[in-house]
Amino acid sequence: MSRSPRTRVLAPAACLCLAWSAVALTPAVSASAETGDARARVVRDWNAIAVRTIATEAALGPPPAQLHLGLVSSAVYDAVTHAPPGRASVSAAVATAAHDVLSASFPGAAGHLDADLATTLAAVPDGPLEDRGVAVGAAAADRLLASRAPLSTSITLPVDPAPGPGEWRPTPPAFAPMAFxxxxxxxxxxxxxxxxxxxxxxxxxxxxxxxxxxxxxxxxxxxxxxxxxxxxxxxxxxxxxxxxxxxxxxxxxxxxxxxxxxxxxxxxxxxxxxxxxxxxxxxxxxxxxxxxxxxxxxxxxxxxxxxxxxxxxxxxxxxxxxxxxxxxxxxxxxxxxxxxxxxxxxxxxxxxxxxxxxxxxxxxxxxxxxxxxxxxxxxxxxxxxxxxxxxxxxxxxxxxxxxxxxxxxxx
The missing domain is CATH 1.10.606.10 (Vanadium-containing Chloroperoxidase, domain 2)
Structure with missing residues (x-):
């Protein structure tokens, strides 16, 4: 089953660059059956994909990166709970939920995310279980995205030009304003x-x-x-x-x-x-x-x-x-x-x-x-x-x- 990227966009957070190794994926589900071990591996794989997307490709600093890890993890768990084995593909639900939340938040990473989703779905047997899993994952992502207000990243911390004792002021060597x-x-x-x-x-x-x-x-x-x-x-x-x-x-x-x-x-x-x-x-x-x-x-x-x-x-x-x-x-x-x-x-x-x-x-x-x-x-x-x-x-x-x-x- 093919999937096109979703179009909902969240404003990305301000970032600081971090170096992180890319995640290599292998199909986690056999062509004939979706085993319990394979489903668990898909959850772990998409956590790794989230880390790669958030910390490496979007290069978010640790504080906003944790916010986005929380959002993706929330949608994935929602998808798992609504995809009982035997009635919907858990692997398809997990991958779709994570893919859609990450693509909406980081549209610049959509190409890699689409490829990752295709890799997971290619290992899921075609049929109604896969279709229902995709639908469950998409619904979980939609619920998460609809529940969140757009990020207002323009907020800044004003600094007194003559700060008093105990009061923060930008520090050397960069003397940068408050991040995030x-x-x-x-x-x-x-x-x-x-x-x-x-x-x-x-x-x-x-x-x-x-x-x-x-x-x-x-x-x-x-x-x-x-x-x-x-x-x-x-x-x-x-x-x-x-x-x-x-x-x-x-x-x-x-x-x-x-x-x-x-x-x-x-x-x-x-x-x-x-x-x-x-x-x-x-x-x-x-x-x-x-x-x-x-x-x-x-x-x-x-x-x-x-x-x-x-x-x-x-x-x-x-x-x-x-x-x-x-x-x-x-x-x-x-x-x-x-x-x-x-x-x-x-x-x-x-x-x-x-x-x-x-x-x-x-x-x-x-x-x-x-x-x-x-x-x-x-x-x-x-x-x-x-x-x-x-x-x-x-x-x-x-x-x-x-x-x-x-x-x-x-x-």
Whole structure:
């Protein structure tokens, strides 16, 4: 059965370039039957296609990439639930739903997506089961697209020409404006609004807690630091688009665990939708609180009114500071939400997950969620781009977003 690309278009998000390897596909369904293993493989394959489309071809930065991964995963799970085996081709439904959402969001990738869809459908036996699967997938995509307002990517964060102590301002070397400022105004996928979670705000810059955080990041997050607690290697390992890294790890884990198509689709939907909501919430908090980054705080500590901090005008972090306010940390919001959701799905702190950084080429195995959380938590301080308070509150946001998202998903 042939399929023409759909024409509904969503405004693409603003982007930062990421390098990611392309996905090689092989037919996942035999010509004679659609087995359970084959259906599950199609779900994993189209998650990989989504990652390729969003992170490589559209080159979205990690925050908006997570939003789009949540949208695609939602449509795929909807398609799976409406395509019972024996009555409709699950493989055709999954492929069509993912194809249509991705093509609508990223029309520039339509050629590759059409070819991917043709590859999947060519392996599905022709007939009414395939036809019904295609129809189910198209309907799932239509429901998802109709439920979402167009992205208003023109929103920007105004910056005071003479920002006061504690107030964010563009940082060197690029001095770029806030990236993805619009993201905090997007309707969440499961939460009621971008402001439905409240964890307070950053520590007051005159507090002892803030002074301790400044001292910590000044010591262990400084470029070429020799402090015993510094670990730039750990920082660099986690300095990756973690949403994409986690999806890659989930595909391998789901395959190794023998998860079926429905369980795999539900896993991707739950984890990608809740982490998308955590990121949306985080970006709204960044926009509303506009807290300065360590590079500014350390260099201009003589302006913060805190006698326990000391200015170091030449201080530089291990990596360039991302172009958006510091509190809370997006990396922490996403990581915490992901790990919380994974432990809810497995019912255990034991996770048995391989995490790979495609830039450094390093793979680490995590046998417990606690170990993964600890390693990722300290990494942002070790890179010199976040305070401990932002990590703690980011982890709180992620846990709450996950718990509330799971509850809403299952209603």
């Amino acid at each position: 400022a619009w993201l905090g105004f997007v309707d969440p996928l499961l939460l009621p609004s971008p402001t439905s979670i409240d964890v307070g705000g950053p520590d007051a810059i005159t507090s002892t807690e803030y002074a301790a955080d400044v001292d910590e990041v000044r010591r262990i997050g400084r470029l070429d630091s020799t402090d015993p607690d510094a670990d730039a290697a750990n920082g660099h390992f986690w300095n990756a688009p973690v949403g994409v890294v986690f999806n890659t790890a989930l595909r391998e884990w789901a395959d190794r665990s023998g998860l079926g198509a429905r369980a795999t689709a539900r896993m991707f939907a739950l984890l990608n939708m809740t982490t998308a909501d955590a990121i949306i919430t985080c970006w709204r908090m960044k926009y509303d609180h506009r807290f300065w980054r360590p590079i500014t705080a350390v260099r201009e500590a003589d302006t913060d009114g805190n006698d326990a901090t000391t200015a170091v005008p030449t201080w530089s972090p291990v990596v360039a500071t991302p172009p958006y306010p510091e509190w809370p940390t997006g990396h922490g919001c996403l990581t915490s939400s992901f790990v919380r959701g994974l432990t809810r799905l497995t019912g255990s702190d034991a996770i048995d997950l391989d995490i790979s950084n495609p830039v450094t080429g390093e793979t680490r195995h995590y046998s417990s969620a606690a170990a993964l959380r600890r390693s990722a938590f300290i990494s942002r301080i070790q890179l010199g781009i976040h305070f401990r308070d932002a990590m703690e509150d980011g982890y709180r946001v992620g846990r709450i977003a996950s718990d509330r998202g799971f509850a809403a998903f299952d209603r």
